[in-house]
Amino acid sequence: MQSNISGRYFRQLTLKNFGAAAQEKLLSSKVLVIGAGGLGCPALQYLAAAGIGTLGIADFDKVSLTNLHRQILYSANDIGVLKAEKAKIYLQNLNPEISLVSYTDKITYDNANQIIHEYDLVIDATDNFDSRYIINDACIFLKKPFILGAIHEYQGQVAILNYADKEVNKPVNYRDIFPSLSSGTELPNCEANGVLGVLCGIIGTMQANEAIKLITGIGAPLINKLMTYDSLTNETYIVELSQTINN
Amino acid sequence: MEITIRSFGSIADITGKTFLLKDVTDIETLKQKLYDAYPELIHKSFIISVDKKIATNETILPNAAVALLPPFSGG
Numbered sequence A: 001m002q003s004n005i006s007g008r009y010f011r012q013l014t015l016k017n018f019g020a021a022a023q024e025k026l027l028s029s030k031v032l033v034i035g036a037g038g039l040g041c042p043a044l045q046y047l048a049a050a051g052i053g054t055l056g057i058a059d060f061d062k063v064s065l066t067n068l069h070r071q072i073l074y075s076a077n078d079i080g081v082l083k084a085e086k087a088k089i090y091l092q093n094l095n096p097e098i099s100l101v102s103y104t105d106k107i108t109y110d111n112a113n114q115i116i117h118e119y120d121l122v123i124d125a126t127d128n129f130d131s132r133y134i135i136n137d138a139c140i141f142l143k144k145p146f147i148l149g150a151i152h153e154y155q156g157q158v159a160i161l162n163y164a165d166k167e168v169n170k171p172v173n174y175r176d177i178f179p180s181l182s183s184g185t186e187l188p189n190c191e192a193n194g195v196l197g198v199l200c201g202i203i204g205t206m207q208a209n210e211a212i213k214l215i216t217g218i219g220a221p222l223i224n225k226l227m228t229y230d231s232l233t234n235e236t237y238i239v240e241l242s243q244t245i246n247n
Numbered sequence B: 001m002e003i004t005i006r007s008f009g010s011i012a013d014i015t016g017k018t019f020l021l022k023d024v025t026d027i028e029t030l031k032q033k034l035y036d037a038y039p040e041l042i043h044k045s046f047i048i049s050v051d052k053k054i055a056t057n058e059t060i061l062p063n064a065a066v067a068l069l070p071p072f073s074g075g
Helices: A007-013 A019-027 A040-050 A083-094 A112-116 A129-142 A197-216 B009-015 B027-037 B039-043
Strands: A030-034 A054-058 A099-103 A121-124 A146-152 A155-161 A225-230 A235-240 B002-007 B018-022 B047-050 B066-069
Touching: A007 A019, A019 A197, A030 A040, A040 A054, A040 A083, A040 A121, A040 A197, A054 A083, A083 A099, A112 A129, A121 A129, A121 A197, A129 A146, A146 A197, A155 A197, A197 A225, A235 B047, A235 B066, B002 B009, B009 B039, B009 B066, B018 B027, B027 B039, B027 B047
Parallel strands: A030 A054, A030 A121, A054 A099, A121 A146, B002 B066
Antiparallel strands: A146 A155, A155 A225, A225 A235, B002 B018, B047 B066
16 A cells, blocks of 8 residues: 555565655654755755655855765765755756755854744754754754764764654753864864764765654664764764763 | 773774773763863763763772763764
8 A cells, every 4th residue: 555655665565674664754743954065965865765754954165176076966066066956956856746945044043943843853064062952952942853873984973863752751952962162173073173974974874874764763863863974994882972061 | 890891983083993992980080081081071062971870970890881961963
């Protein structure tokens, strides 16, 4: 029984424990990806292809030459074009059956609640600390879960934060684990430290995978867990988070 | 007692990916030993996990898996 679900999803519909019920959940879900860069591009591509019903793309930046080694939705012809607009066109061609919404204003404390309010789940694919806290704080206010993704050189982090259901005691948010970061200067970004495009691909794809698991209810999503992946050794290290602070 | 500690991200740039510390019995002594051995860590943010859980000021057993995890910022 596949009801009216498009044939484009057939290869995932046939997966054990997936099927039409899981696909319907994806098709009725609303996911906002904030940051259409190294992490956001692969996350957006797989979420669009998988059939997330409404996919928001938030990025105020324009494509530059130094983006192209990792931001795989863009080509050399797109330099100078707004990423959110270009990503929307690319993804709409990839999957004309979903709704795509682009946001080209920078996410701030003034607009975050209004934008995030429309969605069930947020993917934090930003590259700086200030944005991370804005997303975190808006998600706390709106009681929305978000999936953190971040890179340091050859390592990446993924976690599902601020997620609450009857099986989880208390949702952990970013300020629970890193409350005292006062400025962006402490933390180098990819611009300063460099990054291989494939690691962004891996971590962004892991974020998309966690989103699909969370929405469909399959597997064991990284709820209140911080996973670190080391691309040099292929090791993963998963730590259970709590509201208890020791830093 | 000597424990093996794993570091990630920018903390590993300071300590190496794994290192040993002696006479660590709980989180407070761990922090003190860390700051004595690597003074730059005083200015760094990181969470300490013991046996893959966020640790409070609890006893650290000799075979415990201790890790230092800083926030990552890039994307």
